[in-house]
Amino acid sequence: MSDYSEFLSAMQAEYAAQTGFSADDASDIGIRLKVLATQLAALSGRVEALKAEAFPQTASNGWLDYHAETRGLSRKAAAPSSGTLRLYRDTPSAADISVPEGVVCALRQTGGEAELRFVTTAAGVLEAGDTSIDLPARADRGGADTNAAPGAVCVLVTPVQGLSGVTNPAAFSGGADAETDDQLRARLLRSFASISNGANAAFYYDFAMGFDGIASANVVPRVSGRGTVGVYLAGEGAPASSELVQEIEARLSQAREINVDVTVASAQAVPVNLTLQIEGTSGVEFESLKAACTQRLTDFFRGLAVGQDLLLSSVGDALYHTEGLYNYKLTAPTADQEAEANQLFTLGTVTISRMAVVS
Structure with missing residues (x-):
């Protein structure tokens, strides 16, 4: 792409070649050449931008959506997580308690506000003599941040007569951000x-x-x-x-x-428990490095596909790019894991300790 100075120099040179005179910067011709060079430079930039959007390999945003439409594809929206909520009471119920659909629950409150809410998607009945009932639920919005650990949902926003609390016995999963x-x-x-x-x-x-x-x-x-x-x-x-x-x-x-x-x-989830030792660069705190490595591993497993084998070299590559990590040693698993066609390797427990210093 040519810039302003290249356009101006080329036009000044061509003018001199055609007339035998150089255009003075303060002359009418000189000013006209500068104005034209400015417009040509702007047009050149727009052409270059359009060239990038003309091919799916380099297109972005709405232009990429147009390319996708030619193949019958559309950008996926953010997806909410789903799971099971357990609504409970402290003592066995003396009679059946009807629980309507649409009961709203939330995570622990932060600063007085419940940031993320979950809504039951089915009605149910807590039968006499029982203390709890499990109902399917999903987050009220999409996004990867709607995934919640077991026990994280503990605020019963919608009062239900006869029930005193809520929890989630298993993690809420499946939440995903909009397609990038x-x-x-x-x-x-x-x-x-x-x-x-x-x-x-x-x-x-x-x-x-x-x-x-x-x-x-x-x-x-x-x-x-x-x-x-x-x-x-x-x-x-x-x-x-x-x-x-x-x-x-x-x-x-x-x-x-x-x-x-x-x-x-x-897909059938196959949890993989990881055990590793780490050593940070000078000045890096162990706990912060441990958290960074755990996040790296979490992101890596979120990117695995159904039927994709788990290669230790790939796990190592994910860890290697952790900022502040000097060295690591993966002690478990000790071999690559081969996936069946219907299996998805997921992250199980992560045990991280300090690498022993060799004197």
Whole structure:
């Protein structure tokens, strides 16, 4: 791309060649050349920007969305996490207690405000003699930050007569941020590399990946013999929710090819417990480095796909780029882990200790 000075120099040189005189900076011609050079430089910049948006490899934002639409793709919105809420009372109930759908619960309050809320998606009845009832629920908004650890939900925002508290016995998972340019671009380029024809594995993969909350999918042709296809789904770092699996299965049953039996299932989570020793660079506190390494590992496992093997070299690469880390030693697992077609490796426990100093 040419800039202002290059345009101006070229025009001044051409003017001198054509007339035999140099255009004085203060002359009418000199000023006109400067004005024209300014406009040409601005136009050149716009052309370069348009060139970048003309190809999916370099397009961004709305322009990338336009490219995706040519392949029948659209950017995925942020997905809420889902899980189970356990509403309870201190003593066994003397009679049945009806619990309506739409009960709102929240995380521990911070600064007087409950930042993240969860809403039950089904009604239920706490039967006489019981002290608790489990109901499905999901976050009231999308985003990766809606994932919550077990026991984190403990504020009963909507009063329910006869019930005194709430908790979540298992983690809320499946929450994901809106699809980034890089993620949409990768999905778009993959659609060019593997063209869907309405009957091949690419068709089922593209179909499943088009749903909000689906971060990875694995398609297995002939999973149960001829005329069968298995589709296994996961969100970011967790299997896909049962509600989403049911929705995709229902939609695929209408879109599938004739005489083909399609099985859609959530991926099987395989937790991996990690044990490692770390050593930081000079001046780095151990606890802050430990937290940074844990976050690196969390992000790494969130990026794993259904059916993707766990390579120790990849785990090491994720750790290696942790700021402030001088050295590390991964002691468990001791070998690469091979995934089945329906398996998703997830992060289990992380045990981090100081690396022994060798004198």
